[in-house]
Each structure stands twice: as C-alpha cells, then as structure tokens.
Amino acid sequence: MNRIDAAFDRLRSEGKKAFVAYVAAGDPSFEASLEVIKALADAGSDVIELGLPFSDPLADGIVNQMAADRALKAGMTTARSLELIRKFRETHQTPIVLFTYLNPIFNYGFDKFHADAAAAGADGILLLDLPPDEARENDDLARGEGLNHIRLIAPTTPEDRMKLLAESAEGFIYALSRTGVTGAHGAPSEGLSELVAKIRKDAKVPVCVGFGITTPDQATMVAKAADGVIVGSAIVKQVELNPDRAAGAVRDFVTPLIAATKAV
Numbered sequence: 001m002n003r004i005d006a007a008f009d010r011l012r013s014e015g016k017k018a019f020v021a022y023v024a025a026g027d028p029s030f031e032a033s034l035e036v037i038k039a040l041a042d043a044g045s046d047v048i049e050l051g052l053p054f055s056d057p058l059a060d061g062i063v064n065q066m067a068a069d070r071a072l073k074a075g076m077t078t079a080r081s082l083e084l085i086r087k088f089r090e091t092h093q094t095p096i097v098l099f100t101y102l103n104p105i106f107n108y109g110f111d112k113f114h115a116d117a118a119a120a121g122a123d124g125i126l127l128l129d130l131p132p133d134e135a136r137e138n139d140d141l142a143r144g145e146g147l148n149h150i151r152l153i154a155p156t157t158p159e160d161r162m163k164l165l166a167e168s169a170e171g172f173i174y175a176l177s178r179t180g181v182t183g184a185h186g187a188p189s190e191g192l193s194e195l196v197a198k199i200r201k202d203a204k205v206p207v208c209v210g211f212g213i214t215t216p217d218q219a220t221m222v223a224k225a226a227d228g229v230i231v232g233s234a235i236v237k238q239v240e241l242n243p244d245r246a247a248g249a250v251r252d253f254v255t256p257l258i259a260a261t262k263a264v
C-alpha cells in the first residue's frame with residue numbers, strides 16, 4: 001500500500017489529525033537537508049512535502065524562493081533530490097510528497113521522472129502548474145508507479161472544477177487557506193471550515209490545509225476544521241536562520257506545532 005494512504009488510514013483509526021511539513025530539498029546543503037528531513041520525521045510529522053528546487057517558483061513567497069535559491073547554489077538538482085530521498089529511505093518510512101513545477105520535470109524527462117521518483121522512495125507528486133484537464137499523462141505515469149497525484153484546491157477554484165479535482169484526488173487534497181503565494185503574510189481565511197466542508201462533499205480522501213500557518217494556535221484552528229495541517233515557510237525560515245544547526249532548530253520549532261495538531 002502507498003505510504004501516504006497507510007498514514008491516513010492509521011490517523012483515521014487513531015482519530016488524529018495529520019501534520020505535513022514542507023522543506024526544500026538540499027537547503028542549505030545535501031547533508032544538512034537530509035538531517036532536517038530526518039528531524040521532521042523523528043519529531044512526528046506524518047507526511048513530508050519535499051520541494052525540488054526550481055529557479056522560477058511562481059507560487060512561492062520570499063522565504064521559499066530563497067530556500068530554493070540556497071539549494072540550487074549548493075548544487076541541488078532533480079537527480080540529487082531523488083538521491084536525498086533514497087538516503088532518507090535507508091532509515092525512515094515517513095511518506096514523501098514531491099512538490100515542484102513542470103519545468104524541472106520536463107528537463108529531467110517526464111516518464112523517467114515518475115519511475116525514478118518511485119524507485120527512490122517517493123509516495124506522491126504535486127505539480128503546481130499542471131492544470132487538471134491536462135494531467136492525464138501525468139496521472140497515468142504516476143498511477144503506473146504507485147505514486148499518488150496530490151491536487152491543490154484554492155478558495156477561488158470554481159465549484160465544477162472543485163468537484164472534478166475532489167473526485168480525482170489521491171492521497172489527500174491540499175486546500176489553500178487563502179489566495180496568494182506561500183508564506184506567513186495573512187492568516188488562514190475566515191471561510192476555511194466552509195471551504196473544507198465543500199471539498200469534503202465530493203472527496204474520497206482527507207483534506208489538509210496549508211498556506212500561512214505559523215503558530216500552534218493556528219495549527220489548532222486548522223486541525224479543528226480539516227484532516228491535516230501543512231506548514232512550510234515557517235519551518236524553512238528556521239533553516240534560513242540556523243544554517244549551522246538546521247535540524248535541531250527545525251525539530252524544536254515543529255514539536256509544539258505537532259503537539260497542537262495532535263491535541264485536537
């Protein structure tokens with residue numbers, strides 16, 4: 001069974017909400033990044049969303065942009081990102097969703113990417129700029145390799161499209177708490193519970209919410225409304241501020257966020 005599906009099955013039987021942690025692969029270096037993702041897993045993250053660094057990350061705010069830039073400057077590539085997963089898999093089973101844009105994957109080779117990502121130990125893929133009506137080829141490749149194709153739904157997604165996305169979603173649905181780019185500017189929007197309820201009508205998989213979640217109080221609020229809490233920039237900021245002890249700083253930062261998520 002896919003590790004993401006297994007993780008959400010376990011959470012459902014425990015009656016717990018998921019904590020999903022995002023970082024950029026290779027930030028600030030290959031070795032330090034490996035320690036960071038191990039720290040996220042050891043602290044109790046249920047899923048790790050790993051960003052394959054791209055030079056033009058159009059949906060990312062400044063914190064994630066700078067992280068991708070650090071990783072690229074440290075020599076990170078798509079192939080090295082897969083190598084990072086392979087190394088992580090020597091010791092850890094926490095599910096991994098690969099997040100990126102289409103360009104790096106086209107550059108690497110579209111069908112080769114899916115096969116290599118699965119072989120490295122990835123469990124899902126999230127392609128920011130692949131619209132659902134053009135996703136057939138990706139879906140077939142992902143399915144053939146046992147990778148979940150994770151879908152994004154925004155507060156501005158029209159209802160018919162939301163239905164299409166919800167029905168075809170695998171693993172979990174990534175609901176955006178608000179419009180705009182990633183980062184701490186702007187707390188989760190007021191209508192969050194309604195958005196999640198609307199998605200749940202057509203969804204066969206859990207709904208997790210991300211964008212702008214920074215504090216344990218916000219994690220609690222989101223965990224009450226949805227099946228999981230996704231935190232990115234606030235964790236990435238810890239890597240930025242503590243390049244020489246990134247793993248320890250990240251562990252200390254996520255521990256109260258995970259506790260807040262699990263207390264709901």
Ligand SMILES: O=P(O)(O)OC[C@@H](O)[C@@H](O)c1c[nH]c2ccccc12
Nearest residue numbers: 022059182183210211212231232233
């Ligand atoms: O950074 P935030 O606001 O905590 O949001 C999560 C986010 O970083 C992560 O899921 C992500 C990184 N890059 C993205 C681009 C689009 C959507 C989501 C993402």
